[in-house]
Amino acid sequence: MQNREIPLREKSVVFIGFMGVGKTTIGSLVAKKLYRDFVDVDVEIEKEYGMPVTEIFKQLGENEFRRREKELITKLCNQRLNIISVGGGAFLQKEIREICLEKCIVFFLDLSWESWKDRIDLIIDSRPVLQNRTIEEIEELFYQRQEIYALHHSRLATDELEIEEAAAYIVDSIKLAWDLYDPR
Numbered sequence: 101m102q103n104r105e106i107p108l109r110e111k112s113v114v115f116i117g118f119m120g121v122g123k124t125t126i127g128s129l130v131a132k133k134l135y136r137d138f139v140d141v142d143v144e145i146e147k148e149y150g151m152p153v154t155e156i157f158k159q160l161g162e163n164e165f166r167r168r169e170k171e172l173i174t175k176l177c178n179q180r181l182n183i184i185s186v187g188g189g190a191f192l193q194k195e196i197r198e199i200c201l202e203k204c205i206v207f208f209l210d211l212s213w214e215s216w217k218d219r220i221d222l223i224i225d226s227r228p229v230l231q232n233r234t235i236e237e238i239e240e241l242f243y244q245r246q247e248i249y250a251l252h253h254s255r256l257a258t259d260e261l262e263i264e265e266a267a268a269y270i271v272d273s274i275k276l277a278w279d280l281y282d283p284r
């Protein structure tokens with residue numbers, strides 16, 4: 101259904117932020133706490149093509165990945181009640197930014213560069229955009245990307261937070277917004 105005005109309580113929640121900030125980990129926990137479905141756009145695309153994102157980039161090219169990413173996010177944003185983790189580069193596309201901000205609650209997970217650097221070993225192998233780049237180049241990309249993540253409805257600084265604490269904070273903040281702006 102094309103829903104111009106989705107009630108706040110039914111809006112999907114979209115997590116944005118740089119690779120590795122915790123969109124998948126924290127997002128899936130938020131979904132559990134709210135009894136909603138969790139959709140990880142990278143994982144969905146990987147399932148469809150039957151290969152990891154690194155291979156999709158290699159074999160089909162980044163443009164094909166970005167095309168499918170836009171199509172899928174548009175479809176998900178037109179549904180209700182999903183908790184969605186989008187890829188770190190999704191907000192580079194204007195159409196994706198616009199539809200997410202219009203139809204969903206967009207949460208920016210904000211991790212500092214200093215904390216992010218400590219996580220690099222956990223993620224480097226599975227993120228094609230990070231490969232063959234020096235740490236200085238990754239730092240430059242990290243700061244460049246902050247401009248696109250500045251477009252959000254709500255932000256959480258996660259440097260000092262465990263995964264569980266971050267998810268609990270987000271759930272409380274969503275419920276507060278429901279009670280304030282869509283009281284029942």
Ligand SMILES: Nc1ncnc2c1ncn2[C@@H]1O[C@H](COP(=O)(O)OP(=O)(O)OP(=O)(O)O)[C@@H](O)[C@H]1O
Binds near residue numbers: 125222223258261
């Ligand atoms: N608050 C946190 N504290 C400590 N570790 C965390 C926290 N959030 C996430 N992590 C860890 O950081 C790694 C990256 O997290 P995750 O895969 O959720 O990031 P992502 O934002 O989904 O990345 P991508 O955009 O590349 O998919 C995981 O190993 C996860 O366990």
Ligand SMILES: O=C(O)C1=C[C@@H](O)[C@@H](O)[C@H](O)C1
Binds near residue numbers: 153
């Ligand atoms: O930041 C990016 O450009 C990307 C992040 C990942 O989540 C994947 O969506 C893909 O590797 C591209």
Ligand SMILES: [Mg+2]
Binds near residue numbers: 124140
């Ligand atoms: Mg992820």
